[in-house]
Amino acid sequence: MTNAELLAEKKARLAKVIALEKPDRTPVILMEDSFCAVHMGVKLSDFCSSLKRENEVMVSSVKAMGPGVDGITAPYGAGNLFPLIFATKVKLPGKELPDNTLWQLDEREIMTVDDYDTIIDKGWGAFQRQYLIEKINYPFDSMMEQLGHGQEFINNFEEAGYLVYSPVVAATVNEQFGGGRSLPKFMRDLFKIPDKVEAALDVIQAETVAVLRQQIRAFKPQVVFLSPARGASAFFSPKLWERFVWKYLKATAEVIIEEGAAADLHIDGDWTRDLEYFKELPKGKCIFETDGTTDIYKIKEVLGDHMAIKGDVSPVLTSLGTPDEVYAYASKIVRDIGPNLILSSGCSLPPNAKVENVKAMISAVTGR
Amino acid sequence: MYIILIAGFLGSGKTTFIRQLAQYLVNQHGKAVIIENEAGEVGIDDQFLAREGFQVKEVMGGCICCSLTADLTLAVNSIEAEFHPDWLVIETTGLAKPAKVIGTLTSYGQGIDRIYTVIIVDAGRWPELMEIMPQLISAQVSEADLVVVNKIDEIGPDGDLARVLAEIGEINGRAQVIPLAAAMQIEETIFRGLCLNARGGSEDSPA
Numbered sequence: 062m063t064n065a066e067l068l069a070e071k072k073a074r075l076a077k078v079i080a081l082e083k084p085d086r087t088p089v090i091l092m093e094d095s096f097c098a099v100h101m102g103v104k105l106s107d108f109c110s111s112l113k114r115e116n117e118v119m120v121s122s123v124k125a126m127g128p129g130v131d132g133i134t135a136p137y138g139a140g141n142l143f144p145l146i147f148a149t150k151v152k153l154p155g156k157e158l159p160d161n162t163l164w165q166l167d168e169r170e171i172m173t174v175d176d177y178d179t180i181i182d183k184g185w186g187a188f189q190r191q192y193l194i195e196k197i198n199y200p201f202d203s204m205m206e207q208l209g210h211g212q213e214f215i216n217n218f219e220e221a222g223y224l225v226y227s228p229v230v231a232a233t234v235n236e237q238f239g240g241g242r243s244l245p246k247f248m249r250d251l252f253k254i255p256d257k258v259e260a261a262l263d264v265i266q267a268e269t270v271a272v273l274r275q276q277i278r279a280f281k282p283q284v285v286f287l288s289p290a291r292g293a294s295a296f297f298s299p300k301l302w303e304r305f306v307w308k309y310l311k312a313t314a315e316v317i318i319e320e321g322a323a324a325d326l327h328i329d330g331d332w333t334r335d336l337e338y339f340k341e342l343p344k345g346k347c348i349f350e351t352d353g354t355t356d357i358y359k360i361k362e363v364l365g366d367h368m369a370i371k372g373d374v375s376p377v378l379t380s381l382g383t384p385d386e387v388y389a390y391a392s393k394i395v396r397d398i399g400p401n402l403i404l405s406s407g408c409s410l411p412p413n414a415k416v417e418n419v420k421a422m423i424s425a426v427t428g429r
Numbered sequence: 430m431y432i433i434l435i436a437g438f439l440g441s442g443k444t445t446f447i448r449q450l451a452q453y454l455v456n457q458h459g460k461a462v463i464i465e466n467e468a469g470e471v472g473i474d475d476q477f478l479a480r481e482g483f484q485v486k487e488v489m490g491g492c493i494c495c496s497l498t499a500d501l502t503l504a505v506n507s508i509e510a511e512f513h514p515d516w517l518v519i520e521t522t523g524l525a526k527p528a529k530v531i532g533t534l535t536s537y538g539q540g541i542d543r544i545y546t547v548i549i550v551d552a553g554r555w556p557e558l559m560e561i562m563p564q565l566i567s568a569q570v571s572e573a574d575l576v577v578v579n580k581i582d583e584i585g586p587d588g589d590l591a592r593v594l595a596e597i598g599e600i601n602g603r604a605q606v607i608p609l610a611a612a613m614q615i616e617e618t619i620f621r622g623l624c625l626n627a628r629g630g631s632e633d634s635p636a
Contacts, residue, residue: 244524245439252557295564296524330524334564354529380499381537411499 064222071131071224072283075403078369079284079323081345083400087426088131090226090371090405094138095163095412096419097122105163105412106155112137112207116214123223126419129427132224134286136214139409140164144199146232146288147240148172148192163412171196172241174250177261185265192241211280227286227325229276231317233309234265239291251301259304266309270316277320284348285317286325293330293354307338318346325371329408330354336363344368353407361398370398373407374422379414384421391425430509430540431627432517434530436569437549438558439523442579445611446549447520453620454516461516462508466501466525497522498533509540516624524565527572545627548573552608553583555593570597573604575623582610 062070077084097119098108108118115138123133143151143166150167152158158165172192180188193199215225238247238258250258277285292306314324325348326339332355339349340363349360350371357373364370373394378387395404404426410419421429433450435443447463454461501519508517521530527546534544548569551558555578558566570576576597584590590608597606605626609615 243439248561249557252561295526295568296562298561298563301561331526331564375499377499377502377533377537381502381533413500413503 064220067128067222068219068224071222074131075224075226075283078401078403079345079348081366081369081401087395087400087402087404089129089423089426090132090134090403091123091126091130091410091419092134092405092408093122093410094119094135094140096410096414099412100125100416100419104154104160106153106160109138109140109153109155109164112141112204112214113210115141116217120217120221120223123218124221126423127427128222129423130223132226133218134226134405135230136211136218136225136228141204142230144193144197145204146236148189148197148237149240149243150197150199166240168240168243170243170246172238174254176241177250177254177257180261180264181257185268215280224283227284228280228282229273229322230286231269231273231288231313233287233289233292233306233313234262234269235292235305235309236288236290237265238262244291251305255301255304262305262309266312270313273313273316274320277317277322282322284325285322286327286350287313287317288327288329290327290329293328293332294334295331299334302335303338307335311338311341314342314347318343323347325350327408328352328355333359336360339364340367342368348403350405351407357394357398361401365398365401369401369403371403371405374405375407376409376411376414379406379418379422380411382418384415384417387418387421388425388429391422395425430514430517431542431624432505432519432534432544433623433627434519434521434527434544434546435549436521436525436527436546436573437523437577438551438562438566438569440554441523441549441551442611443520443523443549446547446577446579446615447518449611449615450518450620450623453617454518454624457624460512460514461518462512462514464501464504464508464517464519466497466519466521497525498530501530502533502537505534505541506537506539509538513540526565526568528568531572543627543629545574545623546572547575547577547623548604549577549579549611550593550597551583552578552581552590552593553585553588554580555596559596567600570600570604573601574626576601576604576606577611578606578608579611581608582612 074084074088078088095105098105100122101118103118108115116136123130140151147166152165152167154160154162190201193201215228218225289306289310294302317324323346327350329352344367347368348371349364349368351357351360351373353373353375360370374391378390435447437443531544581590607619
């Protein structure tokens with residue numbers, strides 16, 4: 062089978078799972094970036110030096126895992142891109158951190174309450190660029206130039222026979238304030254000036270969704286990754302969650318679906334309370350991607366006939382467990398969740414995951 | 430090794446509390462190590478603690494905290510192997526539920542005699558946080574062995590400490606609850622009692 066045929070087979074397999082049809086086998090999608098660097102013996106500082114370097118290392122790592130892997134979540138790492146999502150600084154290995162330390166959000170209050178007004182008056186795009194360059198010292202233009210090579214990065218995987226699960230990545234708009242204001246200050250704003258926060262979020266949402274539509278039309282992705290990482294039910298009262306998380310999550314997912322892609326809902330944290338809301342999204346068009354904090358069996362019980370489920374071999378297991386423990390858990394969810402499962406780690410594979418454990422996870426599908 | 434796990438929402442005063450607890454442990458000549466697991470500006474001033482002679486280990490976790498508990502456990506095991514401390518103080522991220530951390534430490538941690546959970550609550554912001562994020566705050570409080578109701582000096586004229594204490598008691602009737610203002614000097618008897626309880630009532634160990 063040629064790589065092109067392999068790729069077509071993997072895309073068809075994934076499409077079946079998303080459409081809630083029975084695939085020939087469970088697809089395996091690796092959500093990984095820093096792990097690839099460690100796997101390939103590359104220092105994290107070197108890995109983070111450019112998106113091109115990240116892509117090279119990630120392609121090598123996926124190839125080394127073998128053809129049983131269907132694909133990878135994104136064509137490059139997340140660390141350099143965090144400021145675009147969280148409006149906050151990120152400490153990088155080799156710069157603010159030692160060479161082999163994982164990147165870290167440097168969360169502090171940089172955005173001010175007055176910035177809500179600026180965003181409402183002047184719009185998000187102009188504010189964001191100036192804010193990132195002047196307040197965070199982010200290499201905005203360089204990063205945009207690098208992102209412009211996105212199709213080449215995708216091709217590097219596809220030519221090797223591996224799909225890029227989500228060539229387009231989006232985040233719900235509340236992330237910008239959760240990071241930029243810092244979470245404690247953002248929470249206080251929700252308590253004291255909710256109307257102003259919502260007005261600013263509406264401005265960001267309108268512009269973000271317009272850009273997202275363009276990206277989907279340009280890349281024609283099968284899936285779009287949508288992260289409401291700090292939107293977990295556990296962090297908000299029901300009323301605030303509905304107003305400041307679900308409203309934007311649902312609207313963005315609907316745009317993704319309207320543009321012809323499936324929405325991968327990257328659900329970190331505990332969302333158990335609000336699982337029923339997800340039934341409002343179209344059937345067979347979404348993937349509930351759990352990091353394991355929301356119990357995968359509960360997700361199946363509530364949403365199993367409505368959307369695919371992706372996950373959830375935990376970082377604890379991949380970094381601290383044994384291959385037998387990983388194999389046993391992965392095999393169990395493959396069996397129990399059934400044909401609607403996309404096997405993956407719960408959130409990203411950590412850099413200290415053991416290679417033999419990742420292989421054990423894959424072998425739950427391909428055989429040992 | 431006895432572990433004191435300190436949790437509580439961002440800005441509740443964990444750092445201030447830990448500084449004084451750390452000083453107490455030093456004064457009692459027990460070997461103590463601190464793990465900082467918090468992200469952002471409200472984390473521990475590790476330079477300060479290092480100057481005071483503590484071993485401080487910072488654990489980082491990328492974007493949120495999905496891999497933090499594994500990293501934390503690896504750090505605990507490495508500290509146990511390298512320092513064999515009598516006491517290990519862990520500051521968890523303000524978004525963490527202690528049960529998850531404890532579960533992982535219990536399964537994969539090495540050299541741990543006992544884990545004692547202290548939740549720091551900001552008395553002044555209690556009504557606000559219970560309105561904004563009741564599930565997280567309740568989950569944290571419900572898992573505590575000791576709830577420190579901090580910043581009682583910052584309760585405004587409309588504040589009601591008795592009501593805060595009553596609500597905490599409703600969530601967790603098992604935990605000891607101590608109101609205080611960590612910004613001032615915390616009485617040594619509080620730390621003595623904390624350490625005694627953290628050892629399960631035994632006075633044999635240092636500190």
